[in-house]
Amino acid sequence: MRSPVTEYLDAVRESCIADGDDGEVASYIPELAEADPDLFGLAMCTIDGTVYASGDAEHRFTIQSLSKPFAYALALADRGRDEVLRFVGVEPSGDPFNEISLEDNGRPRNPMINIGAITTHALVGPEGATAEESTERVRAGLSAFAGRQLEVDEAVCASERETADRNMALAYLVRARGKLQDEPHDAVDGYTRQCSLLVDVRDLAVMAMTLASGGRNPVTGEQVVSARVCTQVLSVMATCGMYDAAGDWMTSVGIPAKSGVSGGLLGSLPGQVGIGAFSPRLDGFGNSVRGVRACERLSEDMGLHLMQAPEVAAHVLYGVVEPDDDADRMREVKLQGVMHFAAAEAALRELAEVPEDGAPLVVDLSRVSSANGVGRRMLREGVRRLRQDGHEVRVEDPDGILED
Numbered sequence: 144m145r146s147p148v149t150e151y152l153d154a155v156r157e158s159c160i161a162d163g164d165d166g167e168v169a170s171y172i173p174e175l176a177e178a179d180p181d182l183f184g185l186a187m188c189t190i191d192g193t194v195y196a197s198g199d200a201e202h203r204f205t206i207q208s209l210s211k212p213f214a215y216a217l218a219l220a221d222r223g224r225d226e227v228l229r230f231v232g233v234e235p236s237g238d239p240f241n242e243i244s245l246e247d248n249g250r251p252r253n254p255m256i257n258i259g260a261i262t263t264h265a266l267v268g269p270e271g272a273t274a275e276e277s278t279e280r281v282r283a284g285l286s287a288f289a290g291r292q293l294e295v296d297e298a299v300c301a302s303e304r305e306t307a308d309r310n311m312a313l314a315y316l317v318r319a320r321g322k323l324q325d326e327p328h329d330a331v332d333g334y335t336r337q338c339s340l341l342v343d344v345r346d347l348a349v350m351a352m353t354l355a356s357g358g359r360n361p362v363t364g365e366q367v368v369s370a371r372v373c374t375q376v377l378s379v380m381a382t383c384g385m386y387d388a389a390g391d392w393m394t395s396v397g398i399p400a401k402s403g404v405s406g407g408l409l410g411s412l413p414g415q416v417g418i419g420a421f422s423p424r425l426d427g428f429g430n431s432v433r434g435v436r437a438c439e440r441l442s443e444d445m446g447l448h449l450m451q452a453p454e455v456a457a458h459v460l461y462g463v464v465e466p467d468d469d470a471d472r473m474r475e476v477k478l479q480g481v482m483h484f485a486a487a488e489a490a491l492r493e494l495a496e497v498p499e500d501g502a503p504l505v506v507d508l509s510r511v512s513s514a515n516g517v518g519r520r521m522l523r524e525g526v527r528r529l530r531q532d533g534h535e536v537r538v539e540d541p542d543g544i545l546e547d
């Protein structure tokens with residue numbers, strides 16, 4: 144059976160093509176100007192590692208700025224958040240991607256624009272790593288996000304190096320402010336190799352889903368970075384990933400995302416989906432025109448906006464069975480769904496209502512699908528207090544939801 148999801152992606156692609164062919168292929172890197180402007184691929188990866196793809200999904204292109212969130216993730220993993228924040232900020236610049244966006248203290252404003260990404264590249268690897276070691280760690284790290292070994296497109300890399308005056312100038316500026324750990328030439332060289340890694344839209348979808356699932360690659364199962372690192376990266380993508388169109392993007396699409404000049408675009412919706420798109424024609428901000436349209440449509444049709452309220456808490460109570468005088472006088476509180484703060488709060492309120500009539504209580508968690516740290520602590524505390532008040536409580540927890 145051909146999946147309806149694949150057919151849906153085909154329909155989204157076709158509707159974006161029907162909208163016209165505006166936008167220009169990037170030409171400031173001469174090799175990029177050679178791209179076929181009509182290429183258009185779209186892919187989606189789910190949390191269990193299923194990848195759906197449509198259109199030119201096998202075509203490989205250079206990752207360019209889509210590498211930035213992943214290099215940032217590696218720097219955070221290798222040096223820690225506080226250390227990385229000493230060198231690169233997290234504020235949206237509102238500037239184009241190649242602007243001189245420095246704070247008064249000399250820190251680049253964020254890691255998603257060139258000046259911040261060059262600085263970030265030099266922070267990958269252990270303290271004291273050589274420029275070559277950082278660059279190889281970036282290649283290997285991005286490969287782990289993709290779940291396959293990524294290679295550099297040497298022609299694009301050489302082409303960008305020859306025209307990298309502006310990036311070189313940015314690197315010298317940061318170096319002059321004491322925020323660049325490598326020699327400017329080495330940092331730009333490594334960053335350019337990072338941008339020249341070849342990917343296709345499936346890779347992007349898997350990489351995006353890895354960020355969206357707390358750092359675990361859904362296909363290989365490898366824990367690439369920690370969940371805490373992913374939270375930081377996704378937050379910066381949400382506020383800075385689409386350059387000076389970031390606000391417009393967040394309100395209309397509502398998915399943490401990153402774009403790049405070769406025409407790639409990726410979106411990471413925490414816990415739900417990773418999206419990869421490729422179409423080389425760019426708008427004035429340097430974002431893929433068709434990629435943006437496709438994401439707008441996916442978000443609208445599938446209700447993917449991050450700020451849309453989920454309906455978890457209201458349905459936490461599956462039912463209460465009151466003690467039956469004829470039987471063994473047991474009371475049951477049956478809970479269901481995902482146990483976050485809001486759901487656990489509703490459950491605690493229900494537990495607080497349990498009358499002190501001596502009937503033993505069963506708290507049934509067999510329909511609870513998962514709990515986070517807060518949900519678990521709150522439920523445990525509720526049970527502890529009931530017992531302290533003299534209730535006889537048994538917790539039915541076949542999946543070990545309350546265990547760490």
Ligand SMILES: NC(=O)CC[C@H](N)C(=O)O
Nearest residue numbers: 207208240257338403404
């Ligand atoms: N926006 C981009 O994709 C820019 C990346 C490109 N390598 C550059 O440094 O200019």
